[in-house]
Amino acid sequence: MAFLKLLARHHNQLSAQTCRLSVAAAAAVLPDTAIWTPAPLITVSPAARSLFHVAIDVSDSPELAVSHTRAGQYLQLRVPRVAKPSFLAIASPPSLAAARGVFEFLVKSVPGSTAELLCNLRKGDIVELSHIMGNGFDIDRISPPEKFQTVIIFATGSGISPIRSLIEAGFGADQRSDVRLYYGARNLERMAYQDRFKNWEASGVDIVPVLSQPDDTWTGDSGFVQAAFSKAKRTFSPRSTGAVLCGRRRMAEEVTSVLLANGVPAEKILKNF
Numbered sequence: 099m100a101f102l103k104l105l106a107r108h109h110n111q112l113s114a115q116t117c118r119l120s121v122a123a124a125a126a127v128l129p130d131t132a133i134w135t136p137a138p139l140i141t142v143s144p145a146a147r148s149l150f151h152v153a154i155d156v157s158d159s160p161e162l163a164v165s166h167t168r169a170g171q172y173l174q175l176r177v178p179r180v181a182k183p184s185f186l187a188i189a190s191p192p193s194l195a196a197a198r199g200v201f202e203f204l205v206k207s208v209p210g211s212t213a214e215l216l217c218n219l220r221k222g223d224i225v226e227l228s229h230i231m232g233n234g235f236d237i238d239r240i241s242p243p244e245k246f247q248t249v250i251i252f253a254t255g256s257g258i259s260p261i262r263s264l265i266e267a268g269f270g271a272d273q274r275s276d277v278r279l280y281y282g283a284r285n286l287e288r289m290a291y292q293d294r295f296k297n298w299e300a301s302g303v304d305i306v307p308v309l310s311q312p313d314d315t316w317t318g319d320s321g322f323v324q325a326a327f328s329k330a331k332r333t334f335s336p337r338s339t340g341a342v343l344c345g346r347r348r349m350a351e352e353v354t355s356v357l358l359a360n361g362v363p364a365e366k367i368l369k370n371f
Contacts, residue, residue: 132174132183134226135159139219140200146283146290149256150205150217154225157199162227166195168234169263170344170370173201176226177215183228184212187344187370189259191267201227204259204290235264235368240340243270246366248334251303252323252353254282254345260370261344262291271302276334280323282308282345286316306330324352336361342368 140153156163166188174183188195190202207217216225240246249271253261258281271277279298283289286309295305308319308326319326323345339362343350354367 132228135162136224136226139221139223141221142219145204147287148207149290152203152205154201156201163195163199165230166192169267170234170260171230171232173230174228177212180212182212187260189262191263204256206256232370234370235342237269240366243273246338246340247274248276248339249274251279251342254349257345258290265298265303277302278304278306280306280308280327282323284311285309340366
């Protein structure tokens with residue numbers, strides 16, 4: 099009954115946005131030309147407030163599984179009896195799909211959206227997946243590590259999803275002298291993947307959480323990630339620096355402007371759209 103109510107609400111709010119990929123990227127795909135692959139859910143569980151960890155079994159579709167080759171790629175997902183898909187960046191590294199036939203996602207449950215319906219499904223329920231889309235993060239542009247010793251990563255909200263894929267896929271972070279992740283969220287309750295921070299830091303990534311609406315006990319950076327980066331005033335050589343961005347458009351635009359003003363070449367600022 100609850101699922102049927104969600105379906106009704108979905109049809110009344112077809113304009114709801116369900117992901118943070120660019121509108122241009124989404125509009126460039128014609129849903130009715132996609133080839134849809136049915137796949138069962140492995141798990142749907144809370145990851146943070148309004149965010150859910152979703153794992154999908156694609157082991158019966160090996161061609162789809164191995165087509166995920168680069169962090170930052172995404173796909174479309176449909177739930178039963180709903181035509182409108184949701185665009186979702188893949189959160190797991192490509193190696194997980196290749197070895198175990200699993201795609202993992204971090205999904206924001208937006209009221210009235212396909213994403214909300216997905217987050218209310220259960221293990222064993224069948225969803226439909228499109229082919230893999232996008233070129234992902236072209237890490238070759240900031241390689242080899244010895245030439246690009248500084249990599250600055252910016253993520254906000256569910257934009258951390260493809261960043262997780264990047265970090266866990268590996269990009270030579272431990273061979274670079276300065277790799278920072280500025281990760282923004284409203285508060286700690288809305289910050290996913292905190293349980294992974296220790297492993298990420300062990301791989302060579304310095305985690306800088308930034309909260310826009312922290313409580314009184316917070317002693318870390320507050321505000322927005324672009325401001326936290328500027329405030330840090332850490333020196334770096336722009337010609338040996340790369341950056342990776344994923345999150346709100348305003349953040350991406352402002353961070354790009356700051357990096358360009360500091361001499362970082364535009365082609366070294368990576369985005370997944």
